[in-house]
Amino acid sequence: MAAGAIRLPASRDQERAELEQTWRVGPGFWGWLCAAEHHEIGKRFIVTAFGFFLAGGVLAALMRLQLARPNNTLLGPDLYNQVFTMHGTTMMFLFAVPVMEGLGVYLVPMMVGARNIAFPRLNAYSYWLYLFGGLLLYVAFFVNVGPDAGWFAYTPLSESLFSPSKRVDIWAQMITFTELSALAVAIEILVTVFKLRAPGMSLSRIPLFVWAMAVMSFMVIFAMPAIMLGSTALILDRLVATRFFVPSQGGDPLLWQHLFWFFGHPEVYIIFVPATGVISAIIPTFTGRRIFGYVPLVLSLVATGFIAFGLWVHHMFVTGIPQLAGSFFTAASLMIVIPNGVQVFCWIASLWRGRVRLASPMLFILGFFAVFVIGGLTGVMLASVPLDAQVHDSFFVVAHFHYVLIGGAVFPLFAAIYYWFPKAVGRMLSERLGAWHFWLFFVGFNLTFFPMHVLGFRGMPRRVYTYAPDLGWSTLNLLATAGAVIMTAGVTVFLVNVAASRRRGALAGDNPWNAATLEWATASPPPPYNFLPMLTVAGRDALWDARPAQPVVTGLRSDVRDVLVTRVVDAEPDHRVTFPNNSIWPFLAALASTVMFIASIYNPWGAVWGSVPILVALVGWFWPKEEEFRQRLEGEDPKWEPSLPRA
Amino acid sequence: VGTIASTGVASPPIDVSGLPPYAFGHRSVIWWGTLGMIVIESTVFGLALASYYYLRSRAPSWPPAPLAPPGLLWGTLNTAILLLSCVPNVLYQRAARRFDLGRSRLWLAVALAFAVAFVAVRCLEFTTLNCRWSTSAYGSIVFMLMGLHSTHLVTDLLDSLVLAALFWSPKVEARRFVDLSENGDYWYFVVLAWLPIYATVYWAPRLL
Numbered sequence: 100m101a102a103g104a105i106r107l108p109a110s111r112d113q114e115r116a117e118l119e120q121t122w123r124v125g126p127g128f129w130g131w132l133c134a135a136e137h138h139e140i141g142k143r144f145i146v147t148a149f150g151f152f153l154a155g156g157v158l159a160a161l162m163r164l165q166l167a168r169p170n171n172t173l174l175g176p177d178l179y180n181q182v183f184t185m186h187g188t189t190m191m192f193l194f195a196v197p198v199m200e201g202l203g204v205y206l207v208p209m210m211v212g213a214r215n216i217a218f219p220r221l222n223a224y225s226y227w228l229y230l231f232g233g234l235l236l237y238v239a240f241f242v243n244v245g246p247d248a249g250w251f252a253y254t255p256l257s258e259s260l261f262s263p264s265k266r267v268d269i270w271a272q273m274i275t276f277t278e279l280s281a282l283a284v285a286i287e288i289l290v291t292v293f294k295l296r297a298p299g300m301s302l303s304r305i306p307l308f309v310w311a312m313a314v315m316s317f318m319v320i321f322a323m324p325a326i327m328l329g330s331t332a333l334i335l336d337r338l339v340a341t342r343f344f345v346p347s348q349g350g351d352p353l354l355w356q357h358l359f360w361f362f363g364h365p366e367v368y369i370i371f372v373p374a375t376g377v378i379s380a381i382i383p384t385f386t387g388r389r390i391f392g393y394v395p396l397v398l399s400l401v402a403t404g405f406i407a408f409g410l411w412v413h414h415m416f417v418t419g420i421p422q423l424a425g426s427f428f429t430a431a432s433l434m435i436v437i438p439n440g441v442q443v444f445c446w447i448a449s450l451w452r453g454r455v456r457l458a459s460p461m462l463f464i465l466g467f468f469a470v471f472v473i474g475g476l477t478g479v480m481l482a483s484v485p486l487d488a489q490v491h492d493s494f495f496v497v498a499h500f501h502y503v504l505i506g507g508a509v510f511p512l513f514a515a516i517y518y519w520f521p522k523a524v525g526r527m528l529s530e531r532l533g534a535w536h537f538w539l540f541f542v543g544f545n546l547t548f549f550p551m552h553v554l555g556f557r558g559m560p561r562r563v564y565t566y567a568p569d570l571g572w573s574t575l576n577l578l579a580t581a582g583a584v585i586m587t588a589g590v591t592v593f594l595v596n597v598a599a600s601r602r603r604g605a606l607a608g609d610n611p612w613n614a615a616t617l618e619w620a621t622a623s624p625p626p627p628y629n630f631l632p633m634l635t636v637a638g639r640d641a642l643w644d645a646r647p648a649q650p651v652v653t654g655l656r657s658d659v660r661d662v663l664v665t666r667v668v669d670a671e672p673d674h675r676v677t678f679p680n681n682s683i684w685p686f687l688a689a690l691a692s693t694v695m696f697i698a699s700i701y702n703p704w705g706a707v708w709g710s711v712p713i714l715v716a717l718v719g720w721f722w723p724k725e726e727e728f729r730q731r732l733e734g735e736d737p738k739w740e741p742s743l744p745r746a
Numbered sequence: 747v748g749t750i751a752s753t754g755v756a757s758p759p760i761d762v763s764g765l766p767p768y769a770f771g772h773r774s775v776i777w778w779g780t781l782g783m784i785v786i787e788s789t790v791f792g793l794a795l796a797s798y799y800y801l802r803s804r805a806p807s808w809p810p811a812p813l814a815p816p817g818l819l820w821g822t823l824n825t826a827i828l829l830l831s832c833v834p835n836v837l838y839q840r841a842a843r844r845f846d847l848g849r850s851r852l853w854l855a856v857a858l859a860f861a862v863a864f865v866a867v868r869c870l871e872f873t874t875l876n877c878r879w880s881t882s883a884y885g886s887i888v889f890m891l892m893g894l895h896s897t898h899l900v901t902d903l904l905d906s907l908v909l910a911a912l913f914w915s916p917k918v919e920a921r922r923f924v925d926l927s928e929n930g931d932y933w934y935f936v937v938l939a940w941l942p943i944y945a946t947v948y949w950a951p952r953l954l
Contacts, residue, residue: 104763104764105763105767107763217775217778217779218775218779282786285782286779286782286783286786289778289782290775290778290779290782293778294775294778295775298760320782320785320786320789321785321789323786324786324787324789324790324793325789325793327790328790328793328794328797332797332886332890335879335886335890336886339879339880340879340880341879341880341883341885341886341889341890342880342881342882342883342885342886343797343801343883343886343887343890345883348881348882348883349801349804349805349810349882349883349884350801350882350883350886351800351801351804351883354797354800354801357800358793358797361793632759635760646757648757649757650757650758650759650760651759651760652759652760652762653759653760653761653762653763654759654760654761654762654763654764654765655762655763661767663762663765664769664773664774664775666773667772672760672762672765673765673769673773674765674766674767674768674769674773674774675762675765675766675767676767676768676774676775676921677767677921714904718908721908722908722912722917723912723917728917728919731919732919735767736767739766739767739768739920740919740920741845741920
């Protein structure tokens with residue numbers, strides 16, 4: 100077919116002007132509500148998640164202040180229960196997973212060379228649901244209905260017999276919000292990776308960060324349903340007297356633990372796997388060499404994704420499970436060390452071969468190595484039944500998982516912020532403040548959490564609001580609190596750095612680090628359509644491997660949101676598709692979902708009548724708008740439109 | 747080390763303007779999105795079934811005495827209706843791939859009639875389950891399985907109704923036939939998901 104049968108711009112300048120107009124986020128508050136644009140939504144995810152990170156951090160600081168000395172009275176036992184539950188819930192559900200998803204939403208479409216994420220309106224809906232779920236939790240907390248049965252809400256404690264107020268219902272429904280959001284984002288990321296890659300980016304050339312996001316999305320898809328089913332069963336037990344977890348009626352509290360940990364253990368890797376993607380993205384850039392062992396790294400990611408689903412029972416070693424199960428899950432838990440070890444050795448080999456540039460992102464990556472390896476070692480210890488039985492529910496476990504989660508996710512996350520902030524904002528973060536941030540955070544972290552290993556060995560249990568002075572725990576607790584103060588100072592330096600550099604940082608330019616992935620081939624901050632012209636790829640390190648005459652892609656419409664769809668394996672161009680415009684309906688649908696979710700806590704029938712507005716919103720979302728419809732058809736080649744009878 | 751941005755557009759560009767503005771089946775974006783939903787919901791069903799058998803393994807008798815197993819009549823009839831509904835489903839999917847508006851409308855309407863019949867019989871099914879959700883964990887998990895499947899049924903019915911409305915409106919266009927085709931795929935999932943639930947709810951208490 101001759102070019103020109105569809106409506107195309109006459110010149111590159113006209114194309115740029117039209118793309119600006121077509122893809123932009125609308126003006127004002129209304130435009131902000133309607134945005135269905137992946138940079139915008141990705142940034143909102145990241146900023147909101149950091150907001151919750153700070154809130155969760157304040158709660159952690161409150162706990163440390165309470166435990167700074169024996170018999171302290173800053174927090175009473177009831178408030179302390181709420182505070183540790185809120186802290187865990189916030190960090191796991193409102194910070195760690197959403198912030199990683201936000202990175203994926205922001206970066207994956209650019210890294211694969213696409214114009215937007217797949218299902219952009221669903222993307223907006225996911226964000227609003229997440230925001231409303233998080234706000235629900237905090238509003239409840241401030242009116243003294245904060246959940247208090249732990250972030251895991253073990254039955255029977257969380258059943259209405261022992262937790263009669265609405266606190267646990269709020270927790271269970273917050274799960275519905277955040278997990279629905281996470282599941283939707285997982286699909287968006289996967290379809291983007293499968294179908295929207297730039298021509299030439301065959302499976303074997305996908306950047307490791309994108310592989311990591313894809314594996315994370317797979318894990319979300321198989322793990323989150325468990326917690327949704329579990330929390331639904333829990334809230335039904337509480338609200339309409341089902342008996343899933345009530346032993347006297349044939350139910351079983353351990354069913355809850357199985358469902359929870361079938362989600363909860365993969366969850367750890369859902370947080371860690373994207374962080375490995377960050378590491379694999381940053382190391383080549385700051386060594387100036389290709390990553391060592393691309394294929395083993397991809398295989399390790401996939402293996403981690405699989406094995407992570409075979410470990411959940413190691414959280415239940417002291418529940419009286421059969422010995423055979425104990426042995427099996429010990430073996431499985433040790434097995435996951437293998438792919439993770441392969442990854443660590445590949446990264447070490449990459450550092451070994453290259454000349455390391457010690458900029459802030461790289462500092463945090465090196466911090467990751469130190470902290471995560473310690474956490475991994477205590478993890479190997481905890482995987483064995485006899486040791487776990489000794490230290491279960493003690494501060495040793497608290498120390499272990501903070502080394503794993505802060506080491507495995509927060510250090511790489513800070514690295515990611517220092518690395519991609521220039522892309523998103525167009526200005527560099529201060530290196531000097533970055534070094535201060537790193538050292539304060541690193542020293543403060545180890546001072547806070549290392550003593551907890553010893554406290555655990557000395558018998559200090561988790562989740563106690565205070566302790567007696569003669570138990571020998573006082574000094575180490577005070578030390579841990581001092582560490583928390585230093586960590587807080589580190590985070591404060593980071594906030595100052597962001598605030599100052601947003602306006603006054605050095606200009607970044609397109610590719611300040613001389614990195615290899617496609618997001619660095621466009622302006623900083625990137626335009627809403629990402630690329631003009633659309634790019635193609637000739638190797639794993641797209642920008643380093645680009646041939647002198649690397650072809651570009653032309654022939655996409657710029658008057659509507661035309662996107663190129665490519666084939667799954669070889670990323671050859673297959674067809675075009677028009678993405679939907681910005682719309683208010685995802686926001687309204689999220690609002691309607693919120694009303695339904697909250698109403699159903701107070702009246703089971705709320706789930707029924709609350710569905711009506713959701714249905715209305717979804718119809719509004721789906722129904723074609725006159726202008727969009729006409730514009731799309733008028734610019735299209737008539738041969739694709741079979742003659743249909745028109746009313 | 748060069749960057750694409752700096753190398754310009756020297757070689758002939760890949761012109762995609764001649765590619766079609768939609769595609770059916772696994773080539774399309776919506777097919778992959780639907781598949782993702784199906785995988786998620788299959789996991790939910792799988793875990794709910796696992797929970798059923800887990801609770802059963804903890805019970806001295808199943809269903810707990812003196813409850814009787816669910817009555818077979820309505821559930822079995824419904825299984826037959828559901829399997830038969832695949833016929834109009836196949837036919838409207840075929841019509842959609844040929845952009846045959848008339849037949850698409852016809853078989854979509856027939857498929858909708860099947861779905862309505864199924865929902866009606868489902869209401870009768872609930873009257874012969876011979877338990878309540880609050881009787882015991884057995885009743886809870888039976889209602890959970892039935893409730894989960896019914897939710898899928900009702901949402902897919904509403905979804906198909908909206909799609910039907912679109913197909914009788916002037917807004918129908920070529921790419922909507924892709925939506926119609928994918929809607930059919932989702933219905934197969936609703937049918938397939940029912941079979942292990944039917945086997946479990948109706949036959950596990952009798953045969954195992």
